Amino acid sequence: MMSSLDATGIVAGYGAADEILKGVDFNVRSGEICCIIGPNGAGKSTLLKTIAGLLKPKAGKVSLDGLDITGQLPRDIARRGLAYVPQEHNVFPTLSVRENLEIGGYVDTENIGARIDQTLQRFPVLASKRRHAARALSGGERQMLAMAMALMVKPGVLLLDEPSAGLSPVAAEALFDAIVEIGREGMAIGIVEQNAIEALAISHRAYILVDGRNSRTGDAKALAADPDVRRLFLGV
Template sequence: MGVALLAARGLVGGYGAAEEILKGCELAVAPGELVAIIGPNGAGKSTLLKAIAGLLRLNAGTILLDGTEITALPARARARAGIAFVPQEANVFPTMNVRENLEMGGFLEPRAARGRIEALYARFPVLAEKRRAAARTLSGGQRQVLAMGMALMVKPRLLLLDEPSAGLSPKAAEGLFDAIAAIHAEGTAIAMVEQNASEALAIADRGVVLVNGASVHSGPARALAADPEMRRLFLGG
């Protein structure tokens, strides 16, 4: 195996003087790989994504992107280096229309924006149909597609998704997982936190289980989905 696209090791950090939330957490993502991060509520999954995006001060640990250390880089520099983060909430500008949201997503490279928006319209026709609609009028599933579209405006090498299917109907979630699978198929590496563990593992290459701020297990997604212990703990039997 070559150099990992992302290699985060020994991450320790939290939100202040209180206890650490990440307690030696690690995450590796190979180029083009789709990794599903699962685990109980409060395990630190969102915190791990924030740490990788540069939104959390770490007390220990290293993060390498393509073999280059980025641990000390601020969030904006990490975005420029190719890491795009889609948070779980407040991930679109509600009063702006779809096209304006996509333009905001592409602010780092305004000259490429027009062509990339056209490519996104072709890839996700719902964005083209709704281009003049304010983001707040979109359905939950449409909003998540828009949030991912904004992230894709910078052609990221690594896309971080925090619970993209949260709050969606089963049908909308299915559509969203199809969209994520399509982004993966085009070669973008993705680290995705999900409560819908079975659905996430079904499209992932690998699964990582996070418990109490530490990565306790990592393996091929298919093996994880079939593991009786995993099924009992995270997959509803």
């Protein structure tokens, strides 16, 4: 399945008065990993929440596979093939790995057992702990589970908010490897990261957001090599 996500001119925020996003563009298509980086508070998480339907944009348009999904409910957007993994509270800690996967697949319960098995095959570390409570997993395993839950609906577009936050370098690398693997299968992946150097290394394209606006956009390797980007955003 070919998928594409196009967000254009997104204006969104939390209150009536102030806008956090002041007209942001973001797009990603099948086979592409696009990262969104930028300073704390730039609006990266707000952008993902708006695309996923948790916030209604005041202006702008979100299209999924060419279909206007702006302002639709999160569950309807999920049903159309867009999966969103928030940064926190993305698994149910007291439930088992398997139960979490069951919940991940809630929008379509057909063949759920087989789909759980398929998902577990892709994440061997989770397969061996399928009966363990999610709270007993390591940080890296928990992020893998959050991603696995999202994949239960076989989405065309996967949006991840800081999947490597709080992980050890080794766990972060394993997670980035898993993301690259998933990307190879043709999913469109959008990933917000603090770990900008790593994110640029696994991405095809990148968006730099600053204060609710697009600052730089382009080829990830080119941006990673750009002296201004390195000085201002990568601290190297």
